[in-house]
Amino acid sequence: MSTISTIKIQVGLDDQKVPESIAWSATDNKDERLMTAKGMIVSFWDPAERAALRIDLWTKDMMVDEMADFFFQTMMTMADTYARATPYKDQADEMRAFAKDFFKKFQEKQAAEGK
Template sequence: MKSTITINVDLDENKVPSDISWSATASTAEKEKRAKAVMLSLWDGAERAALRIDLWTKEMMVDEMADFFYQSMMTMADTYGRATQYHDQVKEMKDFAQEFYKKFQEKQLEQQKAT
């Protein structure tokens, strides 16, 4: 079985993403799904290098970006754990993600108090 994943990015006149949508042939979704951001990482084994595409639309709010990063870090830790069984490092990664998110929330509170 083969699935094709398509990511469509509409750009504004300054080449900034204005809309991101995706679809997959093996998905149960009947139509394209919209997204405000995408982070795609590919591993080039020959070059031993990560290739990345990071895009987000102008509508992506800072709190959404923090949620996106927090959730991405937590799922990356889970994936790393399934691949390696290095539970001590998984815990460290998740602890870092939680501390990152806590600091973000503190910054948000500080900004709210300042306004």
């Protein structure tokens, strides 16, 4: 018999329905406490439509440098997942190279802006 894990996501909104807070919990987490986050990207694959369904949210206090870190780490994780799920390691390496170039360009922009 398989087990079921439940993931709960709570999003606090301001009066304009802009996310102010994000918290999540999972039933298979040992302490089952709410974990806070400033951003999230959740994707589901719909096989009938052959389309990705996704939820992208971030809080209004998430800084640009945090968003760049978040995207860099997400892209690197996607490359790792792709490498494990397919025989195409070369494409996973290309994704990693793109992510590194993306982050390098972000850092150069920040330096040029004196940040």
